[in-house]
Amino acid sequence: MDQIKGFIKNMVYRNEENGYTVLTLQAEGEEITVVGSLRAVDIGDTIAVTGTFIEHPVYGKQMKAESFSVTVPDDAQAMERYLASGAIKGIGQALASKIVKIFGADTFRVIEEEPELLTKVKGISAKKAMDISMQMHEKIDLRDALVFLQKYGVSGSMAVRIFHRYGTNIYSILRENPYRLATEVDGIGFKTADEIAQKIGISASSEFRIKSGLLYTLLQAQAGGHCYLPLGLLLRETKRMLGILEEGEDFEEVAKVQLKSLQLDQQVVVKVPEEDANPEPANGSSIVRPDSTVRPDSAVQASGREAEARVYSSYFYHAEKKSAALLLRLLEACKEQMGAGRRSALEEAVAGRIRKIEKEEGYELDQEQRRAVKEAVTKGVVLITGGPGTGKTTTIRTILRYLEKEGSDFLLAAPTGRAAKRMSEATGAEAKTIHRLLEVNAQPQKENGTGNVSEGIGVFERDEEHPLETDCVIIDETSMLDLRLFYALLRAILPGTHLILVGDADQLPSVGAGQVLKDLIASRCLPTITLQKIFRQAEKSDIIMNAHRINRGESISLDNQSKDFFFLERNDPQVIYKHLV
Incomplete structure (x- = not known):
């Protein structure tokens, strides 16, 4: 192994994640390129490097560093060189020379321990003296922390985040309870904290x-x-x-x-x-x-x-609790608007308007579809569910025609972009993703389990203070809606607004936590209409018919007479792959 000592003249390259660095070291009258993991050093630092000299095919002679140590400049010349390097903001070559000329080899001690003495130097005020001292301390503290964390496999960028969170308390915190990192430092989870803890020597049963x-x-x-x-x-x-x-x-x-x-x-x-x-x-x-x-x-x-x-x-x-309370508030607000004495007359009038829409649009709803439309326009919250081909889209279109005739505003949304696009194509009205409807404008905040229900759901412009201004909100594909997004949606809906949730409870649940549609149906607390009749267009699709057979626990049809559902029996995985792809 070879060893060289010098000061860093130039930083050529650094990968902040893994600490890989290429730098120029001024050592013994010559400039030497040093490469390796050198995350805790900067321009102006004096370092001793142990490693092996190699010949790079493009860049020539280099030292591949195996280890290094940072040394404090021990003479006036080295101190002046460090201060003039730009390591301390506000100090250039001229001011560095003035400082070292007055304090000599005692310069660093004065900066760290008696910064008020720096005011003896022309051009340094009391405020600037304290700023120079603080910068020096921060650099030393950060460098020491990076070296300390490097021993436990912590990357440079992560080490900086940890240091900025804890400062010089980092040593006592990590030795006592490194698991605090998992909940207190962004980007660090349990697994990373556990690796650090094991390297420190924390007991597995701690x-x-x-x-x-x-x-x-x-x-x-x-x-x-x-x-x-x-x-x-x-x-x-x-x-x-x-x-x-x-x-x-x-x-x-x-x-x-x-x-x-x-x-x-x-x-x-x-x-x-x-x-x-x-x-x-x-x-x-x-x-x-x-x-x-x-x-x-x-x-x-x-x-x-x-x-x-x-x-x-x-x-x-x-x-969960607040979502339930907000749903109850929507139900009660609509009851108050309708008034008990008016309900019978209102329902009769609604039924007449629905029949008129059917006649104008040239289709006939079944009994459950009519009930779904009536509930949707008279109740605060309504669930409309049913399998494929049961007329959910036609029901939504009828609700929209009803609202248009009443002069009511409405907003359409779905959990995903594809679902929103299908909703728009099927209804002829604009539909957005729920995130776009709520006007998401930032990355989700870290959810730390403190009980502050505004955390972890993203930052939306629309909430209690800036609610959605509409008479009715219709959400399609509600089976894909998770609790976080559902709660964010409810927060943005004013009492008196109608909320209509449409979806197939038998579809795959949301990726996120919570099966909102299925659990709302199971609660039996909300008006729920289940569409079961399969319409003639859907009866021609074996995909739809077999989906319903599966839900009923029946065998599916595999006669291969269908236009959209086929069964191919193959035993060789390679042949199967070929046919699928």
Whole structure:
């Protein structure tokens, strides 16, 4: 191994992620190109590099650095060179010369310990003296932190984020509880924090590790579509994920204590059902009633009902509760507008207008479609569901014609761009994605489970303070709607606005947490119309007919007489691939 010492004259290239650097080192009267992981150094630094000289086919002789150390300039000349390099903003060659001329080899000590003495130099005010000192301290502190974190495999850009979050407290925080990084520093999750913790020597059964592991397991479940996990499943999955193999009650007891700590930190909510509670969908993604007898428990207590406890992140618990309350508000506001005494006459008038629209448009609705239109224009919230070919689109078109004749405004939206485009083509009216409808204008904020339900859903222009100004909002493909987006939508809808949710509950659920449409139907709290009749156009499609057969548990038709549904029997995977692609 060779070793050279000198000061950095020029930074040619640096990859901020992995720290790979190409720099020019002024050493022993010559300029030497040094390459390697040198993330903690900058122009003007004096460094000692250990490595191997290599001959690059294009750039010639270079030193490939294996290790390095930063040394403080130990003579007046080196100090002047450092200050004049641009490392400290506000100091150029002339001012650097003046400073070193007065303080000599004591320059760095004065800057760090007695910056007020710098005012002896012409051109340096008291304010500028403090600024120079602060810059010097920040550079030294950051460099030390980068070197420290480099030992644990932390990339340069990530190390800078950690330092900016904690400053010089970084050492005590990492040695005590590195898992704080997972919830307090953007871009760092449990896995990264766990790797750092293991390298530092934190025990695999550490209370901090178990606490962070519980939260991580819950967040992973949310990424898989669940709003909560049963307590028993949460404990088992966390233990498996952490790789804790020992049997016995130690892990479970420690985990329950840490779960209580997460509750006190308002990061999770644990719900224990009361004896008389109404059943909720047992799929891990319920929409709870605002008056539910299921209560958030203040702590996890061993009891006969403990196995039924449901553990939520605070965000999802409060988003569910507030979504339910907002839906109830829409229902009640419409009831007040209609008035009990007017309902019978109103429904009769609505039925007459629907018949008139059918005649004008040249089609005939079935009984359930008419009921769907009537409910949609008279109720605050309505669910319209049905499989393919059951007339959902025709029902929406009829609702739109009704609203147009009444002079009412409406907005159409769907969860995805493709669904919004299909909605526009089918209705002849503009439809937007829900994100565009709500005017998303920034990246989602980091969801830290604190219970602040404005977090983690993106930043939308439309909310309680800037609501959607319309008489009716119609959402298609509601089965793809997750709880985060649904809650954001509800926040932007004023009381008195009609909300119509359309979709097929048997389609694949949303990617995000929550099966909004399916759970709203299961709640039996909202007016719901299920369209079941398959119309003649749809009867010609074996895709549609077989979809309904699958839903009924019947065998599908494989006679290959269809124009749109075929079954090809092949045994060779390569042949199958060829036919599919």
